[in-house]
Amino acid sequence: PIGQVDPRIFGGFLEHMGRAVYEGVYDPKSAHADAEGFRKDVLAALEPLSMTVMRYPGGNFVSGYHWEDGVGPRESRPTVRELAWQTIEPNQFGTDEFISLSRKMGWTPMLAVNLGTGSPEEAQNWVEYCNGEVGTRYADRRAANGSPEPHGVKLWCLGNEMDGPWQLGQVPAEQYALRAEQAGKLMKGLDPSIELVACGSCGVYLPTYMEWDRVVLEYLGDLADYVSLHRYVDNRADDTADFLAVTNAIDRQIEQMDAACRFVQAKRRSYKRPYLCFDEWNVWYRTFSREGMDVDGEFPRHVIEEVYNLEDALVAAGFLNSFIRHADCVKIANIAQLVNVIAPILTRGDELLIQSIYHVFEMFSKRREGVALRPAVQGPVYQGSLNGEVHYLDCSAILDGNRLQVFASNRSQDEEMDLSIEVADRSIASPQSAELLTGPDAKAANSFEAPDVVRSERFEGFEVRGGKARLSLPPLSVLAATLELES
Ligand code: AHR
Numbered sequence: 001p002i003g004q005v006d007p008r009i010f011g012g013f014l015e016h017m018g019r020a021v022y023e024g025v026y027d028p029k030s031a032h033a034d035a036e037g038f039r040k041d042v043l044a045a046l047e048p049l050s051m052t053v054m055r056y057p058g059g060n061f062v063s064g065y066h067w068e069d070g071v072g073p074r075e076s077r078p079t080v081r082e083l084a085w086q087t088i089e090p091n092q093f094g095t096d097e098f099i100s101l102s103r104k105m106g107w108t109p110m111l112a113v114n115l116g117t118g119s120p121e122e123a124q125n126w127v128e129y130c131n132g133e134v135g136t137r138y139a140d141r142r143a144a145n146g147s148p149e150p151h152g153v154k155l156w157c158l159g160n161e162m163d164g165p166w167q168l169g170q171v172p173a174e175q176y177a178l179r180a181e182q183a184g185k186l187m188k189g190l191d192p193s194i195e196l197v198a199c200g201s202c203g204v205y206l207p208t209y210m211e212w213d214r215v216v217l218e219y220l221g222d223l224a225d226y227v228s229l230h231r232y233v234d235n236r237a238d239d240t241a242d243f244l245a246v247t248n249a250i251d252r253q254i255e256q257m258d259a260a261c262r263f264v265q266a267k268r269r270s271y272k273r274p275y276l277c278f279d280e281w282n283v284w285y286r287t288f289s290r291e292g293m294d295v296d297g298e299f300p301r302h303v304i305e306e307v308y309n310l311e312d313a314l315v316a317a318g319f320l321n322s323f324i325r326h327a328d329c330v331k332i333a334n335i336a337q338l339v340n341v342i343a344p345i346l347t348r349g350d351e352l353l354i355q356s357i358y359h360v361f362e363m364f365s366k367r368r369e370g371v372a373l374r375p376a377v378q379g380p381v382y383q384g385s386l387n388g389e390v391h392y393l394d395c396s397a398i399l400d401g402n403r404l405q406v407f408a409s410n411r412s413q414d415e416e417m418d419l420s421i422e423v424a425d426r427s428i429a430s431p432q433s434a435e436l437l438t439g440p441d442a443k444a445a446n447s448f449e450a451p452d453v454v455r456s457e458r459f460e461g462f463e464v465r466g467g468k469a470r471l472s473l474p475p476l477s478v479l480a481a482t483l484e485l486e487s
Contacts, residue, residue: 070094
C-alpha cells in the first residue's frame with residue numbers, strides 16, 4: 001500500500017479565459033441555458049467526470065482580478081480591461097455564480113486570491129465574504145446578494161504562478177513569501193479552518209526551480225498546507241514514443257517537490273508536512289503561441305482550444321497513474337481546464353464535443369475509492385529519446401476491500417500486449433466492469449463531424465484462472481478495470 005487515494009486528485013479548473021466561463025459553463029443566450037444562465041448540456045456532459053475540487057477564477061487571470069468587481073447586481077458590475085490574456089472582463093459571472101454552479105455540480109470550491117496586483121487585506125475580505133457569519137461588512141454583503149448562509153470555502157490558493165515572468169505582479173521568492181505570509185495570516189485569522197496552497201515552482205524549466213520552493217516553504221512554515229505544481233507537456237518533436245514516456249518526468253517532478261517539502265520540514269524540525277497540490281496539468285502546445293491567443297475585437301475569444309488525440313489521452317492517463325502512484329504526497333490535482341480552453345469538452349454554438357482525454361478522466365474518476373498499491377511491473381521496456389527508459393506498460397492500482405481497480409496503458413504503437421494481473425497475497429475472483437479506450441492511430445482525434453473516433457468501449461476480454469486475470473491490450477490503448485478479489 002502507498003496511501004489512501006485522495007478523491008481531490010480528480011479536480012478541475014475553471015479560469016476566466018477564452019470561452020471557458022462565457023460560452024462555456026455560462027451562456028444565458030444559449031438555447032441550452034437554465035434559469036441561472038448555466039449551459040445545461042455542458043453541465044450534463046461534465047456530470048460523469050464527477051470532479052471533486054474546482055479551482056477558480058485563475059490561473060494568470062487571478063493576478064489582476066478584484067473579486068468585488070464580480071459580486072452584487074449584474075447591471076452595476078464593471079467591465080474592466082484584463083491584462084493577463086489581453087481581453088475584457090464583463091464580470092457577469094463571479095463568486096456567487098461560481099458557488100451556485102459548484103453546489104449544482106457537487107464540486108468543492110477552491111478559490112485563488114490575487115497576490116499579483118491585489119492586497120493581503122483584499123484576500124482577507126474575500127474569505128469573510130465567503131465564510132463569515134452575517135453581522136460584519138463583507139458577510140452582510142454576501143447576504144444582501146442573496147446568500148445569508150456562508151459559502152464555506154475551505155481551500156484557498158495564495159496567488160498563481162508567482163515565479164513566472166509572465167505573471168502580473170511577479171516578484172522574487174522572498175517577496176512572494178512575504179506577501180503570501182501576510183495574506184495567509186489574515187485569511188486564517190478570519191477563518192482558521194481554511195487550508196492554504198502556496199505557489200510552488202510552476203515550471204521545471206525556470207532558473208528558480210526548487211530554490212523558489214525552498215525559500216517559500218521555509219518562510220511560510222506551517223502556514224502552507226500544500227504547495228502547488230503545474231505541468232503542461234507537449235509533443236512538439238512529433239516523437240510519440242518519447243511523448244508517452246513523459247510519465248518519467250511527471251514522476252520526477254512530484255518526487256523532487258516532495259523532497260523539497262520533506263527537506264524544509266526536517267530543517268524546520270516541524271511536525272507538519274506540506275502536501276502537493278498539482279493544480280494545473282494537461283497537454284498543451286499546439287495553441288501555445290501568442291498569435292494563437294490574440295483575436296482582436298472578439299469576445300469571448302477562441303483561445304487555446306486544443307484538440308486532443310489518442311496519444312494525448314494516453315498521456316492524460318499517465319498523469320493520473322502518476323498521481324495514484326504518489327498517493328502518499330499528491331493530495332489535490334486539477335486538470336486544466338474544464339470547457340473549451342485546453343479542455344475535455346468543446347462547444348460550437350449549441351453543439352458540444354467530447355474529446356479523447358474526457359474518456360480517460362471518466363474511466364479513472366469512477367474508480368477512485370481506496371488505497372493505492374505499488375505496482376511491480378515485469379515486461380518489455382523501451383528508451384524514450386529524451387525521457388529515458390519506460391515499460392511499454394504504464395499502470396496504477398487501487399484496492400478497496402475486495403475490489404481492485406487496475407489502470408493499464410499499452411504504449412506500444414504497433415504491438416498488442418499480453419497482460420497478466422496478479423495481487424501479491426490475494427486471488428482475483430472475477431472481472432466486474434472494464435472499459436478500453438483506443439483509436440485508429442496516435443493522431444486520431446474526435447471532431448464535430450466525427451465525434452466517436454477515439455472513444456471508450458466496454459471491455460470483456462478477461463480470462464480469470466488460478467487467481468490471475470489475463471487479457472490482451474491493443475496498441476495505444478488505455479484500460480480501466482474493476483476486479484473482484486476472493487475474500
Ligand atoms: O491554464 C492556462 C494558464 O496556464 C493558466 O492561466 C496559468 O496558470 C498557466 O500558465
